[in-house]
Amino acid sequence: MALLMEHQFKQLPADKQVETRSFLESVSYLPPFFDCLGSTVFAPIKADIVGNITTIKAVFDSNPSRFKTLQKILEAEKELHGADWPKVGATLALMWLKRGLRFIQVLLQSLVDGEKDENNPDLIRVNCTKAYELALKKYHGWLVQKLFKAAVFAAPYKADFLKALSKGRKVKEEDCLDKIRQFLVNFTAANDAIYEMYTKMNAELEYTV
Amino acid sequence: MALLMEHQFKQLPADKQVETRSFLESVSYLPPFFDCLGSTVFAPIKADIVGNITTIKAVFDSNPSRFKTLQKILEAEKELHGADWPKVGATLALMWLKRGLRFIQVLLQSLVDGEKDENNPDLIRVNCTKAYELALKKYHGWLVQKLFKAAVFAAPYKADFLKALSKGRKVKEEDCLDKIRQFLVNFTAANDAIYEMYTKMNAELEYTV
Ligand SMILES: CCCCCCCCCCCCC/C=C/[C@@H](O)[C@H](CO[C@@H]1O[C@H](CO)[C@H](O)[C@H](OS(=O)(=O)O)[C@H]1O)NC(=O)CCCCCCCCCCC
Ligand SMILES: CCCCCCCCCCCCC/C=C/[C@@H](O)[C@H](CO[C@@H]1O[C@H](CO)[C@H](O)[C@H](OS(=O)(=O)O)[C@H]1O)NC(=O)CCCCCCCCCCC
Numbered sequence: 001m002a003l004l005m006e007h008q009f010k011q012l013p014a015d016k017q018v019e020t021r022s023f024l025e026s027v028s029y030l031p032p033f034f035d036c037l038g039s040t041v042f043a044p045i046k047a048d049i050v051g052n053i054t055t056i057k058a059v060f061d062s063n064p065s066r067f068k069t070l071q072k073i074l075e076a077e078k079e080l081h082g083a084d085w086p087k088v089g090a091t092l093a094l095m096w097l098k099r100g101l102r103f104i105q106v107l108l109q110s111l112v113d114g115e116k117d118e119n120n121p122d123l124i125r126v127n128c129t130k131a132y133e134l135a136l137k138k139y140h141g142w143l144v145q146k147l148f149k150a151a152v153f154a155a156p157y158k159a160d161f162l163k164a165l166s167k168g169r170k171v172k173e174e175d176c177l178d179k180i181r182q183f184l185v186n187f188t189a190a191n192d193a194i195y196e197m198y199t200k201m202n203a204e205l206e207y208t209v
Numbered sequence: 210m211a212l213l214m215e216h217q218f219k220q221l222p223a224d225k226q227v228e229t230r231s232f233l234e235s236v237s238y239l240p241p242f243f244d245c246l247g248s249t250v251f252a253p254i255k256a257d258i259v260g261n262i263t264t265i266k267a268v269f270d271s272n273p274s275r276f277k278t279l280q281k282i283l284e285a286e287k288e289l290h291g292a293d294w295p296k297v298g299a300t301l302a303l304m305w306l307k308r309g310l311r312f313i314q315v316l317l318q319s320l321v322d323g324e325k326d327e328n329n330p331d332l333i334r335v336n337c338t339k340a341y342e343l344a345l346k347k348y349h350g351w352l353v354q355k356l357f358k359a360a361v362f363a364a365p366y367k368a369d370f371l372k373a374l375s376k377g378r379k380v381k382e383e384d385c386l387d388k389i390r391q392f393l394v395n396f397t398a399a400n401d402a403i404y405e406m407y408t409k410m411n412a413e414l415e416y417t418v
Contacts, residue, residue: 040418041352044253143250146359154352209249 004029004165005179009186016193017069020060023190027053027097033104036164039154049100055093070094070194074201086203095205098194099135105188106131111158112177112184124158141208213238213374214388218395225402226278229269232399236262236306242313245373248363258309264302279303279403283410295412304414307403308344314397315340320367321386321393333367350417 007029010022031053034046059077060067067073073090081088086095110127117126132148140148156164162176163169198204216238219231240262243255268286269276276282286298294300319336326335341357349357365373371385372378407413 039352041356044256047253047256143248143359143363146362147250147356150352150355150359153355 004033004183008183009190011186012189012193016196017071018190018193018197020056020067020070020073021064023070024053024057024060026190027101030101030104033165036156036161037154038156038160038164041151041154045100049097052093052097052100056090056097059090071197071201074197074203078201078203086201087205087207091203094194095198095203098191098198099139101187101191102135102195103131105184105191106134108180108184109188111162112181116158122157122159124155124161125152128152128155139206139208144209213242213392217392218399220395221398221402225405226280227399227402227406229265229276229279229282230273232279233262233266233269235399236310239310239313242374245365245370246363247365247369247373250360250363254309258306261302261306261309265299265306268299280406280410283406283412287410287412295410296414296416300412303403304407304412307400307407308348310396310400311344311404312340314393314400315343317389317393318397320371321390325367331366331368333364333370334361337361337364348415348417353418 007026009026010019012018031046031050034042034049056073059073066076073094074086077089077091078085085091107124107127107130110130111124115127115130117123120126129152132152137145137148155161159173162173163171165180166176216235218235219228221227240255240259243251243258265282268282275285282299282303283295286300287294290297295304316333316336316339319339320333324336324339326332329335338361341361346354346357364370368382371382372380374389375385
């Protein structure tokens, strides 16, 4: 689990404000997560997430002190873009990014919880499918849902996935799962806070792609 | 057919050498072709092709007079990269690009030849499938083949596709098909010449993705 553990998310402060700079730094280490899935088929997904991060970073870099927290970005863009908001700018990018993060979070949580297909205990398809259903399915039309169903067959064996997450080092599965558990604490808290912010600010959209 | 007709490929000279500069200019107008297919699902395909063009252009721009024709690029890279060649540089990018171009070529040819599914004469799925089988299928593993099968359902109606190719202008279907026929002459000749060059130089690879 070296890949993720070396770049933990920061602990959320009491006011639940996510700092933009450290958030961007932490998420920038996540796209290689999709390389761990092993197939080039996942390259477009990785590209989509990298695009989200790039969009948010560009806004942040335009005025780092003004955009100290993610909420400041949403507030400023709401003001700036009027009727186009929230389907615009970093607000839109973060709306999608958080769904990708939730996919990763639910997938990892399901693995550490030991959820498995008893007939195929070495596979992670059930865990991917659960993550997809909770994080993304409702924002995808029938075609992308169909593509997901095909793509999930390219998901690696659990052992290979855990090994890839450990950067190919030989680590005991239990040790790896422990590290994932640790990683999930701040990661889940940060992502939950972002979801809450979207609800509170009425920034969530339900359209499908 | 405004989209393609405004940017015809140059006629091939007698020695069948494709000039890099005008080739790059002509292909740079092709990526929007995938927008005409209508669904965002095709965005990763468009991105792959744009990537190929960018790779070739970067090599060309590094020394335009040296890389006057596509063949000069392959020869120089063969010399430069030794055992890594041809799975490298602009040679690799053009290897894949020509397959995408062949897909477009066979699809358009099949449309102007009036090939259709008698039970679904308004659809272009049979034409897409034919183009896929001739141009790409053998270079794709079972998973990407499966994704293609799902993606082809997102292909637009024939009338909508032709309209999109005409940049949304109202043109008679017959006029549009005529323009496609004209476009195909030089386009097919250039692409055939590129395929021949890959065979002659032993630069073709059969690996699947
Ligand atoms: C020849 C063969 C034919 C092949 C057929 C090709 C098929 C290709 C299908 C590719 C689908 C790739 C997934 C990307 C889907 C994207 O469409 C969506 C929305 O994407 C958002 O759209 C916004 C505008 O509406 C903005 O542009 C956002 O961009 S902005 O930054 O500009 O604001 C952008 O992220 N993102 C998503 O759904 C997010 C996806 C996250 C996925 C997480 C994990 C899933 C893992 C699965 C593992 C088993
Ligand atoms: C959450 C939901 C889950 C969604 C699941 C996501 C699934 C995404 C699957 C995406 C497949 C996209 C197609 C791209 C496939 C590409 O893998 C291949 C090889 O691509 C080449 O690879 C080389 C290295 O081997 C170099 O990197 C080349 O790059 S280099 O420039 O660096 O040298 C690169 O082009 N290109 C291809 O097969 C070319 C494809 C052309 C396609 C033409 C038309 C097909 C149209 C179909 C219309 C009905």
